[in-house]
Amino acid sequence: MASPKIEVLIPHDEIQARIAALGAQITADYQGRSIVLVGVLKGSFIFLADLVRHIDLPVRIEFIGTKSYEGTTTSGQVQLTKDLDKPIQEEDVLLVEDIIDTGLTLNYLQHVMSQRAPRSLKIASFLDKPSRRRIAVEGDYIGFTIEDKFVIGYGLDFDQRYRNLKDLCILVP
Ligand SMILES: O=P(O)(O)OC[C@H]1O[C@H](OP(=O)(O)OP(=O)(O)O)[C@H](O)[C@@H]1O
Numbered sequence: 001m002a003s004p005k006i007e008v009l010i011p012h013d014e015i016q017a018r019i020a021a022l023g024a025q026i027t028a029d030y031q032g033r034s035i036v037l038v039g040v041l042k043g044s045f046i047f048l049a050d051l052v053r054h055i056d057l058p059v060r061i062e063f064i065g066t067k068s069y070e071g072t073t074t075s076g077q078v079q080l081t082k083d084l085d086k087p088i089q090e091e092d093v094l095l096v097e098d099i100i101d102t103g104l105t106l107n108y109l110q111h112v113m114s115q116r117a118p119r120s121l122k123i124a125s126f127l128d129k130p131s132r133r134r135i136a137v138e139g140d141y142i143g144f145t146i147e148d149k150f151v152i153g154y155g156l157d158f159d160q161r162y163r164n165l166k167d168l169c170i171l172v173p
């Protein structure tokens, strides 16, 4: 079988510059407070690792896991694959996603997290694909807004592959 064609959409250097700016903005907005970053596994692991190193505040890291995609399609059902290790009650929580696409995952997580009674809950997402929304949700800190293309790399997968690409790429059909 021929290898799939992969095109760069956003190069690594541009990603790093944008994440540095996001980290500075978060640092300024939460000045004098400590925050809990909750990374949504698996897709957010690289974004979270880069972002946290640009946040100059006391931080605690937690992870929560969800799954709903097979290939390029959502099943429409969000499954919890891993819960938080520690409570987030009365904490300022920043949920860290790789992408908001249909919005089903974020909508699910906002309900789950709100039930845990954080002091505040905001959303940082590396990518936003607003044209695909099925439910009205939005992030507070967005790295890049992209068109309706299935993207891979920088943590994002197609059938669990390509998460290790340094650039954000498109798998050309
Ligand atoms: O807005 P949505 O249409 O719900 O899509 C966004 C979600 O889908 C992907 O997760 P996936 O279920 O593929 O799990 P993964 O993070 O392990 O790849 C992605 O990482 C987001 O969490």
Ligand code: HPA
Residues within 6 Å of the ligand: 069, 099, 101, 149, 150, 151, 152, 156, 157, 158
């Ligand atoms: O464009 C995407 N790429 C990878 N995973 C995803 N999950 C939702 N949208 C995407």
Ligand SMILES: [Mg+2]
Residues within 6 Å of the ligand: 043, 069, 156, 157
């Ligand atoms: Mg995925």
